[in-house]
Amino acid sequence: MFRRPIISVLMCGAAAAAAPGFVTVAAHAETVQAVRFDVPASDLASALNEVSRQSGVRIAFPYDRASGHRAFALRGQMTAADAVRRLIANTGLRIVQASADHILLTANTAPQADSGQQQPAAAPVAEDNAEITVTGYRLSNRRALASKRNSDQIIDTVSQDEVSQLPDVNIVEAARRIPGLSVISDRDSSRGHDNYQYVTIRGLDSRYNLVTVDGAQVASADASYRGAQLAMLPASLVSEIQAIKTVTAQYDPHALGGQLNLVSKSAFDTGNFFSAQALGGWTSQDGKVVPDKHANIRADATAAAVFGNDHQFGLVLSGEYQQLHASALASLPGDTGGAGWTYYTAAGAQTANIAASTGRAVPVRVQDYAFDEKRERYSINGKLEFRPSDRFEASLFGGYYHEFSDEDRYEALALPAAGYVPGTTPDTGTLTTGNYQLGLVAQPEKRRTWFVNGTAKYDFDDKLKLKLAASDSNATYNENRWMYKWNTGQTYGAGKTTNSAAYGYGYTDVDGEPTITLNDPTAADNAANYGPRYWRNVIYNIDNKVRSLRGDLGWNFEADDRGFGIDLGVNQTLTNVLSTVNYREWFAKDNASAALIGNLDQYEQPTVLHPIMAPGINFYLIDQAKAAAVLANHPEWFVENTARVSDSNNGYYALRESITAGYGQARWQSDAFSIQAGVRYDKTDVDVTTHVNGGSALISRSRDYDFFLPSAIATWNATSALKLRAGVSETIGRPDYGQYGATTSESLDTSNQNTPLSINQGNPDLKPRHSWNYDLSGEWYLGNGGLISAALFYKDIHDEIFNKSTVGPAVYYLDGKTYNATIVQPVNASRAAVKGAELQIVKDKLDFLPGPLANLGVSLNATWLDGHFDFIMGTGTSRRIGALFNQPDHIYNASVFYSDGPANLRLAYNRIGASPVSVDSAVAWRDIWADARDQIDLQGSYYILPWAQLTAQVQNLTKTSFEAHLGANRELLQTRYPVGRTIWFGLVIKPRLRK
Numbered sequence: 003m004f005r006r007p008i009i010s011v012l013m014c015g016a017a018a019a020a021a022p023g024f025v026t027v028a029a030h031a032e033t034v035q036a037v038r039f040d041v042p043a044s045d046l047a048s049a050l051n052e053v054s055r056q057s058g059v060r061i062a063f064p065y066d067r068a069s070g071h072r073a074f075a076l077r078g079q080m081t082a083a084d085a086v087r088r089l090i091a092n093t094g095l096r097i098v099q100a101s102a103d104h105i106l107l108t109a110n111t112a113p114q115a116d117s118g119q120q121q122p123a124a125a126p127v128a129e130d131n132a133e134i135t136v137t138g139y140r141l142s143n144r145r146a147l148a149s150k151r152n153s154d155q156i157i158d159t160v161s162q163d164e165v166s167q168l169p170d171v172n173i174v175e176a177a178r179r180i181p182g183l184s185v186i187s188d189r190d191s192s193r194g195h196d197n198y199q200y201v202t203i204r205g206l207d208s209r210y211n212l213v214t215v216d217g218a219q220v221a222s223a224d225a226s227y228r229g230a231q232l233a234m235l236p237a238s239l240v241s242e243i244q245a246i247k248t249v250t251a252q253y254d255p256h257a258l259g260g261q262l263n264l265v266s267k268s269a270f271d272t273g274n275f276f277s278a279q280a281l282g283g284w285t286s287q288d289g290k291v292v293p294d295k296h297a298n299i300r301a302d303a304t305a306a307a308v309f310g311n312d313h314q315f316g317l318v319l320s321g322e323y324q325q326l327h328a329s330a331l332a333s334l335p336g337d338t339g340g341a342g343w344t345y346y347t348a349a350g351a352q353t354a355n356i357a358a359s360t361g362r363a364v365p366v367r368v369q370d371y372a373f374d375e376k377r378e379r380y381s382i383n384g385k386l387e388f389r390p391s392d393r394f395e396a397s398l399f400g401g402y403y404h405e406f407s408d409e410d411r412y413e414a415l416a417l418p419a420a421g422y423v424p425g426t427t428p429d430t431g432t433l434t435t436g437n438y439q440l441g442l443v444a445q446p447e448k449r450r451t452w453f454v455n456g457t458a459k460y461d462f463d464d465k466l467k468l469k470l471a472a473s474d475s476n477a478t479y480n481e482n483r484w485m486y487k488w489n490t491g492q493t494y495g496a497g498k499t500t501n502s503a504a505y506g507y508g509y510t511d512v513d514g515e516p517t518i519t520l521n522d523p524t525a526a527d528n529a530a531n532y533g534p535r536y537w538r539n540v541i542y543n544i545d546n547k548v549r550s551l552r553g554d555l556g557w558n559f560e561a562d563d564r565g566f567g568i569d570l571g572v573n574q575t576l577t578n579v580l581s582t583v584n585y586r587e588w589f590a591k592d593n594a595s596a597a598l599i600g601n602l603d604q605y606e607q608p609t610v611l612h613p614i615m616a617p618g619i620n621f622y623l624i625d626q627a628k629a630a631a632v633l634a635n636h637p638e639w640f641v642e643n644t645a646r647v648s649d650s651n652n653g654y655y656a657l658r659e660s661i662t663a664g665y666g667q668a669r670w671q672s673d674a675f676s677i678q679a680g681v682r683y684d685k686t687d688v689d690v691t692t693h694v695n696g697g698s699a700l701i702s703r704s705r706d707y708d709f710f711l712p713s714a715i716a717t718w719n720a721t722s723a724l725k726l727r728a729g730v731s732e733t734i735g736r737p738d739y740g741q742y743g744a745t746t747s748e749s750l751d752t753s754n755q756n757t758p759l760s761i762n763q764g765n766p767d768l769k770p771r772h773s774w775n776y777d778l779s780g781e782w783y784l785g786n787g788g789l790i791s792a793a794l795f796y797k798d799i800h801d802e803i804f805n806k807s808t809v810g811p812a813v814y815y816l817d818g819k820t821y822n823a824t825i826v827q828p829v830n831a832s833r834a835a836v837k838g839a840e841l842q843i844v845k846d847k848l849d850f851l852p853g854p855l856a857n858l859g860v861s862l863n864a865t866w867l868d869g870h871f872d873f874i875m876g877t878g879t880s881r882r883i884g885a886l887f888n889q890p891d892h893i894y895n896a897s898v899f900y901s902d903g904p905a906n907l908r909l910a911y912n913r914i915g916a917s918p919v920s921v922d923s924a925v926a927w928r929d930i931w932a933d934a935r936d937q938i939d940l941q942g943s944y945y946i947l948p949w950a951q952l953t954a955q956v957q958n959l960t961k962t963s964f965e966a967h968l969g970a971n972r973e974l975l976q977t978r979y980p981v982g983r984t985i986w987f988g989l990v991i992k993p994r995l996r997k
Contacts (some may be wrong), residue, residue, distance in 0.1 A: 003628055009053030016951045031461035040633055041076040042313040044270040049089050049106075052273065053793070057082040063107040064785070067095060069148035071562070072769035074392045075313075090819025093562075109722065110942045114393040128908050144787045147844065149242060152561060156727055156779050156793065158182065158842070167235045169939050169955030171300060171324060172379075173235040173243065174198045176269050177262065180245045181793075181863040183842045184893050184914045186932070187979075192338070194285075194373040194409060195964045196328045197977040202930040203837040204795060205889035206259025208232075210771070215239075215264045216399060218473035219254065219575065221548040227738055228256075231477070234449055234943040235404040236322040236381050238302040241267040247795070248729040248777050251665035252554065252571055258735040258773045258799065266385055266399050269306040269316030280304035281988030286961060289979060291329040291374040291412070292609055298984065299325040316387035324379040327980070333614050334369040335516050336976030338803065338966050339920070342930035343472065345424045354925045362428050363974055365509055365516040368416040370613035370621065372691040373979075375409040389702060396458040403451040413441040414613045416518055417488075419501035428851045429511040435501040438526050439489035439535070440602060442624035447481040465563075467576045469554040475544045485538040486629045488602040492523075492533030494593050499535075507616075513975040514967065518616050526619045532571035532602035534590050537633050537640065541584040542653070542952060546572075550575040559669060566670050569680070573663040579739050583653025588633060588640040595639040595808075605629055632802060651693035657739055658689045681713035684734070686770075690742050705742070707769055709734060715777075725781045725957070735771035737803055741828040742768065765828050773799040788857075794839050802871050804921075826923075827873075836869030836886055857902045865893040867915075876923040883921055883929070890915035890934070904945035912937045919966060930976050933965040949993045955986040 037057045041049050041190035047068045054061045059082040071093045076085055083100045090096070090107065099106035145161040158180045170176040175198055178185045184966060185198040186208075200208040207230035213220050222230045235429075242265040249257040280301040289295035309315050336342045344352050345359035345364050352366075353359050383401040423436030455473040462468065491500035504522035520526050551574045558567035590596035605628045611621035667680025685708035694701050713731035722724055735746035742765075780792035842863040848855045869886045885891060892915040899908040913936045938960055943953040961983045968974040 016076065019714045030198075036079050037078050037085075038079045040313065041085075042075075042270055042308055042316075042750070043070060043075040043392060043395075044273075045254055046071035046073045046093060046266075048271050048273065049076065050086065052888065053082060053085050053089065057085070059103055059105055061086065061105045063095065063105070064109060065144040065148065065787075067109045067148075067161060068093070068107075069120070069145055069152075071152075077312075086950050087900070088141060092390050096446065097479040103526075112326065115609065125378060131287035140798060146242070147787065147789050149244070149781065150791075151725065151781065154561065154676075154717070155246050155250065156729060156777055157244050157246050159242050159244045162241050162245075162920070163236070165240075165243075165680075166990075168959045169984070170237055170802065171326070173237055173240070173264065174201055174232045174913045176237050177201050177232070177245070177948075178912055178914070179895055179897075179910070180243070181842050181867045182247065182260075182838070182992050183245055184865075184888075184890050184917075186888050186917075189273045192334075192355070192411065192443065194328065194330065194375055194411070195977075196330065196375070196981050197233060197326075197377075198371075199231065200229050200261055200888075201232055202888050203262065204247065204261030204797070204838060204865075205869050205886050206735075206797070207886070208259035209738055210256070211260055211262060212254055212256050212297060213262045215401075215453060216455055216457065217263060217552070218471065219455075219475065219548050219550060220453055221451060221477035221577075223449045223479035223544055223546055224453065226738065226741075227740070231405075231451075231621050232262075232448055234325075234379055234381075234403050234451065235264070236302065236320075236379070238320050238322050238404070239266065239381070239383055239401065241271065247793075248713075248715055248727075248775070249413040249731055249733055250678065250715060251667045251682040251711075252569065252728075253310045253664075254573070254575070255684055255709070255733045256770075257733045258771060258775075260795065265731045267304065267306065267318045267320070268385070268397075269308050269318050270386060270389065272306045272318075273308060275306040275812050275992075276304070276995060277990065279627050279953070279954070279988055279990040281986045283330055283955075283984060283986035285326075285982040287982030288327045288328065290331060291372045291611070292607075296327040296376070298327060298946035298986070299323070300986065300988070314384075314388060314390045316389070318385040318387075319383070321382045324377075326377045326379075327375070328377070329372070329374040330980045330982075331413070331614055332371040333975065333978045334371060335365050335367070335615060335647075336930070336968055336974060337367045337369070340922060340930050342369070342443070343928075343968065343974050348422075350420075351420055354414065354420075354928070355409070356925075356927060362424060362431065363511065363514075363969065364422060364431055365518070365526055366418055366433070368413040368507075368509075368516055368615050369516055370615055372412040372621065372623065373409065373609055374412075374613055375407060377408075378406045380404050388808055393461040394459070396456070398454070398455040398456045401452070403449075403453075404777060406446070406451045407448075408446045409444075410626070411443040411445065412611075412621070412623050413439070413443070414616065415439040415441070416520070416616060418506055421506065425508070430509065432506065432508045434506045436505045436507065436653055437489055437491045437499050437501050438505045438520065438532075439873075440532055440622055440624065442626060442629070442729070443483060443485045444626050445481060445483040445535040447479065449477070453477065465558045466580070467556050467560065469552075471550075473548075473550050473923045474754050475548045477544075478540065479544040481540075481542040482541045483538075483542070485536070485540075486605075486626070487535040488605070489535050490531050490533075492535055492596070494590070494596065509776060514969065515978075516615055516975075519528075520616065520619060523619050527621050527721065529620075530601045531604050532622075533597045534596055536603070537588040537629070539584075539586045543580075543582045545578075547578045548575065549577075564673070566669055568973060569665075569667045569669070573661070573665075574959070575661040575663075576586060577657075577659040578663075579655075579657040579659075579724040581653060581655050581739075583650050585646045585649040585653065585715070585754050587643040587646045589643065591641045596865035598636070598639050598818065599632055606756070623781070629786035648697070651697060654693055655739075655742075656691045657742060659736075674719045675717070677714070677716040677927075679953070680712070682711045682713070684709050686713060687740055704765060709772065709898050714931065723785070725783070726867055727777070727779045727781075729775075729777040731775045733773050733775060735773070735799075737768040737770060737828070741765065741803065768803060768828060769801050769830050769831075771799055771803060771834075773797045784845070787844065789842065789844045791842045794837075794838065794948075796837040797835060799834040799836075799871075801830040802834040803828050803830055803869045804832050804871075804873055832872050832874065834871035834886060836867060836889060838865060838869075840865045845870055854902060855874050859899045859901070861895070861897040861899075863895045867891055873923075875919050883918060885918050888917050888919070888932075890917045892941045906941075906943045908937045908941045910941075912939075916972075927970045928968055930966055930968045931972055933967060935962055936960070937962055943990070949991055950992040951992075953988050953990055954984075957984040957986075959983060 041052045146159045149159045162760040165176045184202045187195040213230035244263040246261040304320040306318045342552045381403040385399040387397040389395040418433035418436035423432040425431040453475045457471045504525045505517040554571040556569040559569045607623040663684045665682040669678040688705040691702045712730045715729035718726045774798045781791040848858045896911045919930045940956040964979040
């Protein structure tokens with residue numbers, strides 16, 4: 003028979019019916035008058051649990067009101083009731099029933115029970131050897147709600163307990179359950195898109211929002227992007243994920259949308275604790291490219307201990323390992339920049355102007371991709387805590403996070419030349435000549451992040467308190483990308499290609515997705531017709547270091563303090579980024595060398611696929627080992643393209659960013675009302691060193707700016723259950739590192755008759771974006787893990803940064819020749835705004851339903867967003883884009899869960915609306931939008947023992963793909979990346995630990 007844990011949420015029985023919203027702490031059956039207690043300082047809920055364990059007295063209390071209060075250490079001999087009275091002093095809780103074996107607590111503001119109402123029945127006494135733990139989704143919801151309720155800010159959270167109820171393998175997947183947060187896949191269009199990588203807060207891209215661990219910034223391993231690589235951070239790292247939506251003076255103001263703060267676990271909250279899980283499974287897409295099918299693996303463990311003569315030390319250790327496999331046949335008719343579609347005039351000339359064309363969209367770059375990837379992640383975290391007294395505490399947290407992605411990307415590309423003939427219907431046509439290309443990109447990448455954060459707090463007295471912190475984070479990225487290409491019509495080295503009629507094609511466009519038929523499919527099927535084109539090797543290295551010092555002195559400024567209080571602080575953050583690129587390229591030296599190197603028939607793998615958009619012909623996969631060996635063994639057959647030296651130089655920059663800040667804020671707080679206002683002075687100095695126009699000479703540039711940033715937030719406890727908040731603040735969004743550090747790069751396309759030369763360059767004079775933010779929220783706490791909340795917000799953004807494309811004078815020189823040029827560089831010249839509404843409904847237990855249905859619970863949230871920004875076109879005119887980059891118009895989350903004894907079931911639904919990915923500076927129809935995406939996940943578990951739980955999980959039940967479209971009505975497919983269904987089975991253990 004299943005034996006229930008000792009500490010459990012009242013989910014059934016008479017006690018649950020009589021005391022909704024209460025956690026019952028049940029313990030050993032012995033009845034005593036006085037006990038010698040030794041309870042360490044901790045969260046009040048944890049302290050009450052420990053009193054119950056040491057005394058053997060059952061304690062029922064409202065978790066929502068207890069969690070979040072800090073309880074001092076309790077030592078000495080006393081009755082259980084006296085111990086509880088000391089712990090709950092000044093917390094708003096009171097004892098309404100106390101007996102030798104049962105204590106019932108309620109909130110002071112709660113209405114008294116009717117005189118005729120029966121007192122709550124005592125929970126059954128558990129066996130002496132039952133586990134002391136908290137289980138069930140019921141309690142996890144309450145932890146998140148308690149954090150929201152007790153915060154000085156407008157925040158939303160998800161607790162680690164809730165994360166463990168879902169098949170979310172990292173922080174990103176877990177964060178998408180929070181109201182107002184959406185997630186996006188990998189930004190690198192050349193890589194697979196099978197998983198989420200970044201978090202967007204209230205429609206503001208992740209580059210505008212910091213990621214912190216216990217308030218300290220995590221470095222980002224990206225040369226051009228500030229947004230942290232959240233996918234590599236394990237969910238087991240945290241006790242809570244906080245989305246902070248009103249940023250007051252103590253926070254770094256780089257938070258246009260907000261800040262994502264990860265709260266690390268504390269041994270003083272968990273007590274002696276151990277949990278571990280191991281899961282295995284498979285993905286339905288695995289094996290679609292190469293025939294080998296691999297199992298997925300997830301395993302993690304967390305241990306915590308409180309030790310020392312006075313239980314003054316706490317230690318938490320956790321580790322995680324993941325091995326994930328994925329493959330996909332993907333379609334990319336739209337090209338990465340949208341240039342895969344075009345229009346033709348009646349005379350047969352290409353044009354981007356739909357009004358001047360025949361009105362038929364024609365696919366002119368039809369690409370099929372086959373991705374095969376193995377992703378491996380592992381991490382370790384540790385936190386040492388020291389609390390020798392009620393006045394002093396310190397902690398040291400450290401973590402190492404490692405991700406290795408070994409991905410092969412195979413390409414089949416139909417590239418037509420001139421000669422367009424319209425078909426008999428608007429969705430058909432013929433491109434008379436062209437060439438066909440087959441390639442491989444082997445692109446392993448490695449990311450590593452180290453993080454350490456030390457904090458200390460000293461209370462001079464009950465009012466005056468000092469907090470100090472220092473952190474150091476280092477993130478590195480390495481990619482060693484090898485690219486190999488064979489194609490038809492290859493006559494000699496240096497990438498020369500001849501188009502022919504055999505590789506032209508006819509096409510049929512069905513719902514914006516083309517299917518092509520080559521003029522001579524037999525020729526395309528012959529691997530010997532593909533000659534060697536190029537070997538490329540690009541090595542990217544990025545090193546990002548972030549170090550910070552923080553100090554804060556507060557007087558009467560804790561959450562439970564009443565009356566007037568002040569808070570002063572300083573912050574220094576130093577960031578160093580080094581980006582290096584080594585770009586090399588080789589061609590066959592001449593026709594004779596090309597013959598020695600050999601055609602594709604000498605390099606094909608045994609596995610042969612068929613392109614999705616060119617059905618009926620062979621998609622040969624290149625053998626990387628053979629391709630790499632011929633260059634290594636016979637370099638004399640190749641000639642190196644020395645022009646790539648400038649590409650290497652253009653990828654280099656060294657950036658140093660120093661941020662010095664100070665802030666002051668004041669607060670007045672009563673039981674019913676509080677108002678907090680402050681100002682932050684933030685000064686930034688940037689120094690960038692780059693190469694000059696791709697040459698060997700270096701140049702250094704500097705930039706500095708400062709802001710006074712005010713903020714204020716007011717909270718009104720209208721009733722014991724209703725809390726209203728209003729806030730206003732000014733925040734900034736610093737430019738990306740690459741926008742400062744990009745050197746001048748030039749590319750020539752002689753097929754472009756108007757402006758064949760393109761020049762891209764950085765802009766050291768960029769100012770940060772800045773935004774005025776206005777917030778309103780209302781929270782109605784229903785008790786028993788219930789909440790209805792709503793929020794409204796508006797962000798007025800100035801100096802938005804975008805890439806401006808202008809046609810320069812007709813005199814630019816490249817290789818001694820003169821060309822017309824298009825110049826692209828980031829500038830501040832745009833306005834933007836976003837407004838939105840959030841609604842959340844949580845009910846831990848639908849106890850108004852009859853019978854077993856009362857064990858159902860729901861969690862629902864919806865976000866609606868309306869944003870825009872003004873984009874300056876290449877002609878200098880402005881047009882309004884109806885959403886910010888990566889800002890969906892809606893986000894929906896719905897979870898239905900059932901918990902009864904040892905069984906737990908949960909179904910979770912997530913929908914993220916369509917959002918713009920890129921905007922074209924020439925024509926609006928080439929704007930690319932990511933499509934809305936729905937995902938359904940399932941989880942079920944069963945306790946086979948009080949300390950062992952079997953679990954089964956399903957991710958992406960309906961196998962929803964990632965898709966993007968472009969076109970005047972978003973009718974043309976830009977990309978489709980299939981994502982499979984992943985199934986997991988495993989075991990979770992939480993053995994009982996005694997003191």
